[in-house]
Amino acid sequence: MADGKSGRPLLFKGGLVGQLNLQICQEGYDVTRLSDRALRKLTAEVCALFQKNLPDVKIVELMLACENIIFIVVGDHVNLQNRSRLPGRIAKCVVKYLRNSELHRPSWADRPAKRQVDPPPVRGIVDKTVYDVLRPGVMISSMVLKNAHPVEYSTTSGVFVHNAGGTRLMTAATHGIDDNGQIWQTGNKAKIVGRAVQEIPFTDISLVELEDGVNTSKQTFENDAGVTPNFTRLATMDDIRAFTVCYLNSPYTGNMAGNIVMRSVKLEESNHPAEDRIRYVVYQGLYTNQVEDNESHVQPPDGTCGSVIWDDDGVVLGFYHYYIEEGDFAGYSVTVSASEMVEAGYSLA
Template sequence: MSVSIIINSPLQLHILARKRKITPSAEQSLSKTTLVLATPSKGPSNISQSSTLFIQPFYGPKQMYPSGIATILNHYTHNHTPPAEKHENEELWHNRHVLIPYNLQEQSNNIITDGELCSLLHSIFPGTENVTEPCFRGYLIFQVKQLPSAPWPLTVGGLPITVSETRSGRGRALMFPRAMPGRLSISILQSGFDGTNMSDGGLRQLARDVNTYFQLNLPAVHIIELMFTCQHTFFIVIDDHAELKTGEWPGKIANYPVAYLHDKDLNRPAWIDKPDRRETEPHPSMEIADDTAYDVLRPGVMISSSIITGASHPATLSSTAGVLVKNTTGDSFMTAAFHAVGDSERVWQSRRPAETIGKVAVEIPFTGICLVKLERSISFSNQTFEINEGIVPQFTRLATSGDEFSFSTCYLNSPYTGLLDSVIIAKSIKIQAERTPHSIEERLRYVAYDWLYHGQEEGNIKAKLPDGMCGSVIWNDEGVIQGFYQFSIKEGSWKGFSACVSASEVVESGYTLVA
């Protein structure tokens, strides 16, 4: 018999200066509680309302529970029996995370043969018929008789999930869309890359080697991007003009399966391929967003710039302030999304259009990141807004090209969403051609991206990821800044995924986080 526990972060010392003055509607709609499933052999001995629960045995997200403890709000012994204090239309699985006394990122925890673990997983949704996994257990697949009411958890046991109906196929059966596989008998670059010990630098080198192979052996195929997923498979994105002749192309790279798709299949935003990589239309208005003009700038504050629309009328484009970085001589700059800055390169806070906070000083080529030199009168703190009552994330550094990479939970805090947690489910290298002045030769740039999954959406549950989120800082449980949000895919088979430029690109350009 399992025990279900609803928990929340304990109240911390309240720091008013770091709390948003306006809570975005998207954040208001997200559950702030977590479901914990325990068993008689793996669970706390004493459970009572308002008592303390130690999170470590359940592998909870560190950013949400930095002290390692939580407050028990409710508990009961039958998963699908309504709790004593239950709001209308609220179910147990309407929590962002489901914690269990197993770390499912460890392959030793077998979800098929471990009876206790298997029972826990089957108890989350009513009518669960099967719980399975893809290769290398990048995520969990729940197959149910009928889709339960949304919203559904982002993670279970530390892994992202998909939910689908066994017979009709409704829902999302697989995390990644199907693509054209290559020929398995053609295996290239069989040594030198290990998907279990991956870094930005290692993936960049592999992308160079793959691109060189195609240039020498398949010159008609123009590679745009190489993506490695949490299920240890590759996708190669090719130019739309190339015919998919995958029977003649490699089916394995570094001993991992590879499939191919056209660039158009990703449905990236239109501005991505523009020469100046700038927006040309203002962002549509959302519901409630935090457009407060703060006396101290910090990551997550709404910033604005002026653009000229097709009718030559000025319009305002909003984005999100990044972090303060410095170069080797100590000069400091605020990171921002280059495509959201107008031709004047002037930036201000949304409610203070007459007050310039800074101007673009540097663009990091092909990354979509620019560095804004702030006015001397502007104060900037490298601490974002609190993510729960009194809990303020502590950023430690920018991710580097040598960091060992893991597919794990990450966070962002934008004026349109407030706190939004996600899971990094893929990493890619986009190949960009840079033509140097006075030369017809092209120099290739290999730009690293992280791909985020925000949770499965069905029916009337719609993503609330406006373009104004661009520039938002993405950080992990250790406080390391992984990257900067760039765009989300809003239609097609890749809908629901988002891309962020890796912070290692900023480090490679000679910048570090201001302490």
């Protein structure tokens, strides 16, 4: 895998290694078996130590790679020249540092309050069928305005959930929904399916209230083996999580298999009076035959956003967020952990 043609010696390259003699948070964490809650706790402890001892180093995200390397993502203004003051080991993992801009996130990913209005580029065959039954993995659309002109933007339907009051809702990608919230199935016989009524902050997940009479199924489409996956529950903050095989099925990609190869916690500042000032949002990095050298393999387009990600046990791990197209992390996709849904009070319907 290191010949420069068939792959790279490390899945995650780049970053500046810290001072290996400086070690923090060395006890109490087994990085091979961490729950989302434990990963959040580790992130909070690291941030507290940095705030106390290195107040000028603003942490944006802590990322744990499957190679047992921790990446600390810092603000673009942070001076990383003096690495001798930067801890080189956290939870017995080597630590690398990089600036936020080096991740090359899509522009909207760091601006959760803004909607993306450019229609996605079409790559290959796309399933625009207006199915009689709405289920996970169906193309859904919303009309947005760009330069005073309506533009159709399409994403992928997620799963059906219940809120604490028992109301049945569907998950969808927030940035693919206009301010009026109206969603339909696209095609020659476009039909309204519902309206977004709530958003989970900083996750790009909205909840859609379905129109009366919309036929639904909680099962997605069958896979290449002719088996229909059975979703069992949403992943929780307390699940012991390992780097695992996972699946998705969107109208833009068809059936895909991949691996969770990164887990991270991103710090988001909340101005909502009912929330803590800092939100720790859990994400996962997905590998699906990534870009290697100059060869581009599977590149899920923007419309994949909102697709459900699940494992062999039918546990919903998360929801597709975005694809990284350039830089050292090119070829990886980012998904939002489904545990964020559970923390917000939702369960699988």
